[in-house]
Amino acid sequence: MSVTTSIFLDTRRMKKTKTYPVKLRVYTQSKTEFYLTVLDLSEDDFKKLEAKNIGEGLRKIRDQLNELKWQAEEAIKENRPFEFADFERKFIQHHPLLVKKQSRKYSAELPDMYRNEELPLDAIKRYKILSQHFDEGTIGNIFQCIVKKLILEGRIGSAENYYTSYRSFEKFKGNVLLEQVTVSYLMQFENCLLARGVSKTTIGIYTRNMRAVFNEAIFQDIVTSKQYPFGKRKYTVPTGKGIKKALTHEELLKMYNYPCDPNNPTEQRAKDMWLFSYFGNGINFKDMLYLKFKNIHEGFIVFERAKTERANREKPVLISVFITDDMKRIMDYWGNQNKSPNSLIFPVLDLNSNLYKQHEDRKMFIHMINDWLKHMQKELGITKKITTYVARHTFSTIMKNSGVSTRYIQEALGHQSLTTTENYLASFDDATKRKFASHLETFKMK
Known part of the structure; x- marks a missing residue:
């Protein structure tokens, strides 16, 4: 031109x-x-x-x-x-000879609906980025805007994710201008973290958040699309090939029969919560802790995933879970005595506290569960690391190896795409591989 x-x-x-x-x-x-x-x-x-x-x-x-x-x-x-x-x-x-043009803005701004909203004091104390001053057009300026918006929307986990990403970039080369985040910058960032032993999965999370920062800056007319360093023939966000975490049938049976100390109810609760997640279509622990008695309908638990609730407002995706005998036993034993429709099934969180406090309480509860799962894993001699998330992977993989269609597993997990479901599914177990391999020798029988 x-x-x-x-x-x-x-x-x-x-x-x-x-x-x-x-x-x-x-x-x-x-x-x-x-x-x-x-x-x-x-x-x-x-x-x-x-x-x-x-x-x-x-x-x-x-x-x-x-x-x-x-x-x-x-x-x-x-x-x-x-x-x-x-x-x-x-x-x-x-340029000193030119009058600055004021038609464009160079600083990120919150949407009008949030301008007068106050951030929770607990969040301000925890996330230093909320009280810092950032120069216009810097990555800190945009990250700060996104973190504030997420907290005001109650999406505390996502806000924490972006805050951690910013700290990693800030530690790398400081609070640089957006225009300095080039393909070369991102490649250097990736190589630096790889050299420190950071996984590709984690690097993917950080750089994916930086990509969102650029998208926000373009939307707010702070930078132009020409400066966008992501995409074809530019920087591609890495995806790690995570180790599949599903338990085998034998390991699952060990967990089910694990003898908890009768004098330690916390250990029993950790085991039962893990089993409830497994039997409940691999329900995420956050979704489990927000289940209410009104979610129970004629022997099923019907709910919408918190993770996708915002994205699916026009067409909500409901997950329906058949309540097994084990799930009923766990609800009867650990469930809330107050069974009114709006009461939580499991009385772990206080719905009257702010969302930030609920987020912190949820993290502490899951941390406690994971500590006891680690103890059980060692006692049972299982080499795989067992966490709350393993229940979800185990459900999906057991279903797959039992011949259940991926489409059904997608619906059970509440995934929007089959690709996401396929990423959850572990490889076929060794016995299944041996069985499939035997098909290659059938010609000998003829």
Whole structure:
């Protein structure tokens, strides 16, 4: 695209000093922009700039304007493909001879609905990013805006995720400008973390959040799409090949029959909560802790995943779980005595506390469960690490190896796409592989 510059005198409106503003004009075939300089000249003086012999004052102004035009053309050459917004940000906003253009904003802003909302004091104390001051156009400025928005929406886990990502980038090269986050920067970041032993899965989480930061900055008109470093032939967010965590039938039987200490109800509760998750379609622990008695309908628990509730407002995806005898036993033993419709089935969280407090209580509860699962794992001699999440993987894999269709497993897990479900499913067990391999020898029987 051809871009042309010129210096001209805007004679549309005379000032009280009988002078007119001098402007830099930048134009393409489809658009023209005018940038105001700090200089004012009369029509006669502006015409004299073309003369050979002029006074020292006008000669100085002519040299300044010639230098401005040359610098603008050099900046345009570096800005390929040319975009006015990028040119303004990098050149106009910083040149001493030009008046800053105020039509664009360079700082992230919360949506209007959240402008007057106050952040929970607990969150401000925990997340340093909420009380920091960030320069305009920096990654910290956008990350801060996103973290605030997520907290005000009650999405505390996601807010914590973004906060952790920012800390990793800030530790790498500081709070850099968004325009400094290039493909090279992201590759260096990835290599640096790999050298420190950080998994590709974790790096993928961090860089995926940085991608969301860029999308937010483009949406808010802070940067242009030309500066976007992600995508085809640019930086690709890595995805780790996680180790499948499902238990085998034999390991699952050991867990089911594990003899808890009768004098330690906490150990028994940890085991029962894990089994409830497994029998309950691999229900996520967050969803489990928010189940209410009104979710029970004629022998089934029907609920919507908290993770996808916002995305599926128009078409909610409901998960229906048949209540097995084991699940009923666990609810009867550990369930709430108050069985009113809006009471939680498991009395772990206080719904009257703020969402940040509920998030912290949920984390502490899951941490306690995982500690006891680790103890059981060692006692049973199981080498695989058993966590609350393993119940979900075990449910999906047991169903798959039993011949259940992936489509049904997708519905049971509440996934929006089959791809997500397939990522959950572990490889077939060794016995199944041996059985399949035997099919290759059937020709011998003939």
